[in-house]
Amino acid sequence: MTPLIEPRVLKGFRDFLPVAEIERRALIERIEAVFRAFAFVPIDTPALEYTEVLLGKAGGETEKQIYRFTDNGGRDVAMRFDLTVPFARFAAEHRATLPLPFKRYHIAKVWRGENTQRGRYREFTQCDFDCIGSDSASADFEILLIMKEALAAAGARSVTIRLNHRGLFNRFLNKIDAAGKSAGILRAVDKLSKIGRDEVLNLLSAELDDKRACQIMDYIEVKGSWDETLRAMTDAAGGDNPDSERLKTLRDFMLDTGTQDVFVIDPSITRGLDYYTGVVFETLLDDMPSIGSVCSGGRYDKLTGLYSKDALSGVGSSVGLDRLLAALEALGKAAKRATYADLALICVDEARGGVYQRIAGKFREAGISCEVFFEAKKQSAQFALAESKGIRRALIEVSDDRVILRDLAARKNGAELSIDDAIIFLKKNIP
């Protein structure tokens, strides 16, 4: 006899059991409905690509984490580690057929061989949405509005979206003659919420003289209303310019849509990466800011620069699905269901399996999910099984057209009803 193989998944990988998968899908479906309402369209790209295509832009850290190998045809291939690089390749490759501006979303798994000790997974879902081919403030604003709406649809009704402009920050760095150090400065500033002001000041002082380090601290710590903050930032950057103008226009659009309470201007938001060139933004849950940003992004100049001379600009954002799920769960806003069924049809006589399916079919046609039980076990056992699955009602066949509905939690049978009346009752009483 062959010895058994131990059934186990790789470290950092997960099975999704029904409760988790139902919840994950419900969240994705709610977010996707918002993307579609804004007329964003889905795309998909391969999980495997040429390593050259994926690693073109990425540096050392990514190269260490990527799942890379030689395929049977001798090609150097790798599993995608994000959805941004594949989108850049996609946009360059299909440039001629994409109507611009092109508004797309992409929800798919990505893989990184990260150190799992930090509670990170090696396989996780990314949820990106971008608008490319438009430099307009309306494009920036639409992404911001989708973030607000998508999070509300996900159950996070109280959020703060923190907004900054990388171009404006660069103007300020130029003004104080610190542009040459911008990479280190951006990395330091990006850590403000994690390591605190003193540590950031230390990091800055390692790059620059104390005076300029303090000027940067002053800049990123400006407090006040949107207008006051923007004024101070603009002055520090040398006066009005297209980037400060962009932040002003976005503020007008917020007022026009009555969404201004959701947005805060925050000069300390930089989103680390060199990639961004315009607005950048992060989203905190008001009820759980400590979990960090659940939706972030920004505007970039040269999406397709690696693959094409025709460099497309765009603005995009990414929902942190795992983090958002964890937060909703901790906030008690996750619906823990192990079933879609509204109803369990009890089996009294196994020979009536066909009749049960006919009856169940009538409920299903009316939009009521119905699980048919197959085995004529004791009714109490069937009730218990249904309840353990999270099904709230049992259906007991009396005759071909007559049924009894049982409220499983209350342990009470209702009156005998026609199937049609039972459907009417359930349509009224299913949330």
Place this chain on the structure above:
Amino acid sequence: MTPLIEPRVLKGFRDFLPVAEIERRALIERIEAVFRAFAFVPIDTPALEYTEVLLGKAGGETEKQIYRFTDNGGRDVAMRFDLTVPFARFAAEHRATLPLPFKRYHIAKVWRGENTQRGRYREFTQCDFDCIGSDSASADFEILLIMKEALAAAGARSVTIRLNHRGLFNRFLNKIDAAGKSAGILRAVDKLSKIGRDEVLNLLSAELDDKRACQIMDYIEVKGSWDETLRAMTDAAGGDNPDSERLKTLRDFMLDTGTQDVFVIDPSITRGLDYYTGVVFETLLDDMPSIGSVCSGGRYDKLTGLYSKDALSGVGSSVGLDRLLAALEALGKAAKRATYADLALICVDEARGGVYQRIAGKFREAGISCEVFFEAKKQSAQFALAESKGIRRALIEVSDDRVILRDLAARKNGAELSIDDAIIFLKKNIP
């Protein structure tokens, strides 16, 4: 300057542009709605697993096709090549927490380094649904009923599901003393629709004497009503037995549900694989039988046998999504849309970007997908862009609360309306 990297995907891999991805998702969503109506629940498993776990059961062909490599931690890993093996591993690993019978579906990508010359892809989506932990005829029948309903929901209303029983066929082989050759016989019989009767007879004659080869041909070519065919098969197998009884019960269930016209008993269906032990089935589209089976499966005995002594039995099926999509397309039943938008909001003044979003928000709240245009190009250009995307109507803002709807195909503006009236009109007129 860094040289450009050629944007290209690996051979056998595909990008899904919006038209294709919208269609693929619409199909999956319709099928998934049927799974949910039957109270099947979704699961997900990792794309990467230990090679040992995935290859345990599979033979030489699979081993050659699998994407296998050593990860950074020195583990021998592989990308899943189907959803059956991961499900077996999943069921063994989570056996204690799964309520039985466990009805699950799994729609996910799988990878095989196949020869792409046969028009096959190296990355494709599988769509499996199984009920494990019940041996009852009701479980078999439910899978059959879901096949019918899922295909109808997908747009394939006229299908024939061909049904056989591997156990009954084995009894017949025993009876004619040919059980020892069953693997070769099954492989030969499985090819009947592809290579024709003469070739099958040749293959059988290579395995057996002419008499028994002819007996097998007689068996698989029985013609007549369900009852006549089943009678002939049962007699050839030595008389009534639990397997012929199962086919009789399924026929009763078909009559009970009025679905008998969809099902045909066909003794030549074997589904090749050794895996199946009970009913086996295939589905042909009546309008395009030549494309082959679009949904197939059967009953198996020992799903988890490789990983656990507690061998679960079950019955399951798999929708051939790519094939089904190709067929629906060829039959003109695919909805080719490059957008979800019902409406394009025309941009007259870019400074009104916020107002446009406020107006669009009212339509979106009412369930009407609305694309906002960002740039104040000539109206005719915006109309053309909307039409090229497949959007049927344009919305032109007159004042904060007044709009005009334009039928883009008819090139006609409607009367000036309030936003509320425009919403009422669209709700009535959007299919």
